[in-house]
Amino acid sequence: MKQETFTDNEYSYHKKTKQEKFLEIMDEMISWDKWFGLIESYYPKEKRGRPPMEIEKMLRMHLLQI
16 A cells, blocks of 8 residues: 655645636536527537537536626
8 A cells, every 4th residue: 555645745735716606506506408408409519610619518607707
Protein backbone atom coordinates (compact mmCIF):
# COMPACT_ATOMS: atom_id res chain seq x y z
CA MET A 1 0.00 0.00 0.00
CA LYS A 2 1.29 3.44 -0.96
CA GLN A 3 1.60 5.99 1.81
CA GLU A 4 -0.33 9.23 1.22
CA THR A 5 1.64 12.42 1.02
CA PHE A 6 0.50 15.90 1.95
CA THR A 7 -0.12 16.79 -1.71
CA ASP A 8 -2.24 13.66 -2.23
CA ASN A 9 -4.35 14.69 0.73
CA GLU A 10 -4.58 18.29 -0.52
CA TYR A 11 -5.82 17.31 -3.99
CA SER A 12 -8.26 14.67 -2.76
CA TYR A 13 -10.41 17.34 -1.06
CA HIS A 14 -12.43 19.45 -3.48
CA LYS A 15 -14.44 22.42 -2.28
CA LYS A 16 -17.47 23.20 -4.46
CA THR A 17 -17.33 26.50 -6.27
CA LYS A 18 -20.25 28.91 -6.55
CA GLN A 19 -20.66 27.85 -10.17
CA GLU A 20 -20.91 24.15 -9.26
CA LYS A 21 -23.44 24.90 -6.52
CA PHE A 22 -25.52 27.03 -8.90
CA LEU A 23 -25.52 24.33 -11.60
CA GLU A 24 -26.61 21.68 -9.08
CA ILE A 25 -29.52 23.88 -7.94
CA MET A 26 -30.45 24.53 -11.57
CA ASP A 27 -30.48 20.77 -12.29
CA GLU A 28 -32.77 20.18 -9.29
CA MET A 29 -35.25 22.92 -10.25
CA ILE A 30 -35.60 22.37 -14.01
CA SER A 31 -37.12 19.25 -15.54
CA TRP A 32 -34.85 19.02 -18.57
CA ASP A 33 -36.68 16.19 -20.36
CA LYS A 34 -39.90 18.19 -20.44
CA TRP A 35 -38.11 21.21 -21.94
CA PHE A 36 -36.27 19.11 -24.52
CA GLY A 37 -39.57 17.56 -25.63
CA LEU A 38 -41.13 21.00 -26.14
CA ILE A 39 -38.21 22.40 -28.10
CA GLU A 40 -37.33 19.34 -30.18
CA SER A 41 -40.06 19.83 -32.80
CA TYR A 42 -38.86 23.41 -33.50
CA TYR A 43 -35.12 22.74 -33.38
CA PRO A 44 -33.39 22.57 -36.81
CA LYS A 45 -32.39 19.09 -37.95
CA GLU A 46 -31.34 19.91 -41.50
CA LYS A 47 -27.76 19.39 -42.55
CA ARG A 48 -27.34 22.65 -44.47
CA GLY A 49 -24.35 24.73 -43.49
CA ARG A 50 -22.96 24.38 -40.01
CA PRO A 51 -24.36 21.37 -38.09
CA PRO A 52 -26.67 22.38 -35.22
CA MET A 53 -25.52 21.98 -31.62
CA GLU A 54 -27.21 19.55 -29.26
CA ILE A 55 -30.55 20.70 -27.85
CA GLU A 56 -29.42 20.12 -24.28
CA LYS A 57 -26.29 22.23 -24.65
CA MET A 58 -28.12 25.10 -26.37
CA LEU A 59 -30.96 25.17 -23.81
CA ARG A 60 -28.59 25.18 -20.85
CA MET A 61 -26.49 27.99 -22.35
CA HIS A 62 -29.60 30.03 -23.10
CA LEU A 63 -30.97 29.66 -19.57
CA LEU A 64 -27.60 30.51 -18.04
CA GLN A 65 -27.47 33.73 -20.08
CA ILE A 66 -30.91 34.75 -18.89
